[in-house]
Amino acid sequence: MPAYKAPVKETLFLLNDVFNIEQYRSLRGFEDLSPDLLSAIFEEAGKLAGEVLQPINLSGDQQGCKRLPDGSITTPDGFIAAYNTLKDGGWVGLSADEAHGGQGLPATLTILINEYFASANLAFGMYAGLSQGAYAALNVHASDDVKSKFMEKLASGEWTGTMNLTEPHCGTDLGLLRTKAVRADDGSYNISGTKIFISAGDHDLAENIVHLVLARIEGAPEGTKGVSLFVVPKRKVDADGNAAETNGVTCGSLEEKMGIHGNATCVMNFDDANGWLIGEENRGLKAMFVMMNEARMGVAVQGLSVSEAAYQNAVTYARDRLQGRSLTGPKFPDKIADPIIVHPDIRRTLMSIRSFNEAARALIVWTALKSDEAHRTPDSDARQKASDHLSLLTPVLKGVLTDRGFDNTVAAQQVYGGHGYISEWGMEQFVRDARIPMIYEGANGIQALDLVGRKLPADGGRALQAFLGEIGMFIQAHATDEDMQPFVLPLKTAAEDLQAATMWFMQNALGNPDHAGAGSTDYMHMFGLVSLGYMWARMAHVCLQQKSEGKGDVAFHDDKLLLGTFFAERHLPETAFRRVRVENGSESMMKMAADRF
């Protein structure tokens, strides 16, 4: 049976020591966040993850969700009780506005706590995660009247949320969607159509479900310019704000899928279902993007989550499994064999995963804090910079953390040998679960295109310049610090590769956009490597500083310095290879006729 222990110490090190959350204490929601309070919150969240959510992860996968003959959906055993614990603890609305009954804490906290929840139970964590996304979209775009109907219930977790975008013939290209909306006399709309792949689309955890639905108002223009966003509850809301009669929203079937079996992935049928417009008519994609960007960050975190859970279990197995002897002679001659953790190839695997995980978590903290800053600082210059960072890094986080996170679960599974393929050990579930974050909320190829085609050129490349500028300044600031050279020298080379690839795009892809498409995925991964390498340099700097001051936990610092060295030696050099690929352009792949594939 797999296990999970939330890495609270890691989280606190990042918040307090590396990114100095203290500096934000003047911002709304940060005021009371002393180190002690932070510690208490994350300890409690970690406990919930390890003791409540993790024990129903494997059983939830094996049991799955069920659609009963009456069309209702049940979640696996234990999900209702666990959800009630989550809800009663106020975890769903931790970052929701106090006006809506939330706790008003920074989004950063919710993002980092969701890491724990998804590590413990990805399928379960999605229910609350989607509510938070729906809350965010409504909070920005909904009318006060609509807000009054839904915000408190979403914040409390009494009701849950969903995103209804995909239809059988359209996923990425939402301009093709056909679900229609007809205006009613009272200003509301009646929605009809079929949506597929709807996570948490129906279930027994909450008495009502708040669907955000993209649809086309009768007579609207074709394409993306005719798409509007609606909120459509599963059950109508009565005058007292309570869930009342059904509303023409049904789950037609559950999708049979590779993993996340504990989450109900539904085909949703809307049959003259009553709903309200969110934001302006025909501007639905813009409104939906608030939710999608939120969701992309959440999905990025899932990549780390499963990677972390897989790592922890692989370490336990590698310490326990006695098989063969160390290449340099028996290390435990009194045992029948050495534990496989003596083998360099096993250590290579484990350190690859961990050196990614720790830097990925740092990248999430850094970006999450920028997200809060973008929403909460009164300083317009800081707001723009934070917003630039968030916008630039979101596709990188989503694409790279989920790609690498999946690879890491596969590598961790490999540590188990044949047992990794057997369900009861739980590793194959991690692989199946970790596969979906690469796909949903925009498949990773789309993230790469978003980065290269939209985020790089935005505002004359301002965001990228700021990003590379900060890294360049850091490298320069530590150019004469000998202990920092193992981190900043490889980072410098990697950043130069990234800069060269960017330059190549500027010189070549403007004339032929296929060159940008051909190199986009490699570029995104270069960007990820440089970002992760920078995180290691920052963490190493803090560790060296604390060591020199005799502060903190020496073993903790030494581990970090070792992991950072490992990452710099073995992962950063990948940028050179990726750069070669980018600079090869698109010729060989565009030349082949479609019917010759």
Place this chain on the structure above:
Amino acid sequence: MPAYKAPVKETLFLLNDVFNIEQYRSLRGFEDLSPDLLSAIFEEAGKLAGEVLQPINLSGDQQGCKRLPDGSITTPDGFIAAYNTLKDGGWVGLSADEAHGGQGLPATLTILINEYFASANLAFGMYAGLSQGAYAALNVHASDDVKSKFMEKLASGEWTGTMNLTEPHCGTDLGLLRTKAVRADDGSYNISGTKIFISAGDHDLAENIVHLVLARIEGAPEGTKGVSLFVVPKRKVDADGNAAETNGVTCGSLEEKMGIHGNATCVMNFDDANGWLIGEENRGLKAMFVMMNEARMGVAVQGLSVSEAAYQNAVTYARDRLQGRSLTGPKFPDKIADPIIVHPDIRRTLMSIRSFNEAARALIVWTALKSDEAHRTPDSDARQKASDHLSLLTPVLKGVLTDRGFDNTVAAQQVYGGHGYISEWGMEQFVRDARIPMIYEGANGIQALDLVGRKLPADGGRALQAFLGEIGMFIQAHATDEDMQPFVLPLKTAAEDLQAATMWFMQNALGNPDHAGAGSTDYMHMFGLVSLGYMWARMAHVCLQQKSEGKGDVAFHDDKLLLGTFFAERHLPETAFRRVRVENGSESMMKMAADRF
């Protein structure tokens, strides 16, 4: 529903044009293999794969094998009928000796046909594949008496075979095994113990199952030096050679696993089961290695198989799925959107897979022919060279083709977006099925160690020198051929990287074997890249030659030249990155204490 069409033209191009199978016509079994006969055999095998095995692949996965209350095991619907077709067509014993009722054809043919069968239905193909492995092991090591009991039945497919190695506490380290053998008065042995992960361990396809079992004879030395190999049938064999009463061999349970659900993976209980020694006492591992090497080659092929099936389906989807527009403007303005095959990132994915598949198939053909040569040529010098090649390349094929094959199924699944995660499309099955070849028959980390620790240094590095020598000569021979430069120049660089990494091991790993362990996986992949790059250079040469002679199919040649260029541009440069990793050694990963992971 996924589909599959066997790449017969590819197979024949490799056999006839690239590797000139004609040159072997003097060897046993090759005499009658005219191009026409080869074409007929592969066409027929392809038909069987596409029309009989493929249609029961998805349903076989969904239904799985079942253990009935009486302990018997059933395979999914359609498996019995398909197996009978396979058996009646003489496919199981295609390469078995004519003395045993086989067709005496080269092993190369069986290996290449098994590619088709495993593409169509990996779980199904394993039943016959294991019989072929058991046949090979018995053919080399069994006494005439034992052979007379089993060989004809295995060759005809009436009975099937298995390998019983793994026990709960030992997989890689077989020296730890506990299954015991007690000598009976008649010279046979009674075997008792439990084996796990036994593919095709029990089923309803054949009236008897021939288990090859590793066990320890009472009083034998500890460790690998006390392990013997036995043949233990499910049912005893009567004087007429027919299956008679049961023999204390039962399937205790079926393993719940990630994939290959159509294959019965059994926990096997041996309870005083009667069997016969194969080969010498306490030399069981040596005898088993015949079967394992055979099996490793077969598993390597499975890596290609699933990659090929995944590729074919991803191409179909990419041509059919209309979504978005080309980056350079609409290509099908009359349709609601362009098919996604217009996108460079999709083409990159597809060409990556295909440029691997075609070179991997070439590598299999090259090595399979060497295997036949090693077994069948009367020329002792040629035999040694062929045997060196086979020995050196087996771990590379197993490790690289299954690692990359799996990655390719994941990439092909990604082309489908959300549909890739849904079972009915079949792509997620390919991923789950393709995961096991990386693990069984020696996890890929073990293959890498076998390559670096055993195969490289064997006979003073003779095999490696011959391998690199051949590639060096090829590069030199084409040094002034301008059309060949896109293939030989990147190959030259890659081969130099491989040579440098080898040199680094020689200079560093003799003193510290951990350096070899730390770099082994990267080295294996470098070796694979150079091997595949060499295959592309050879194929390109044949294509250019045939083009210049006005022979053959121009479009076929042009596709190959494009794919070869793509591989050289985008995959071969990976050796430089892998080399950096090898040369970084083991320090960072060995320094961390086991309890700090």
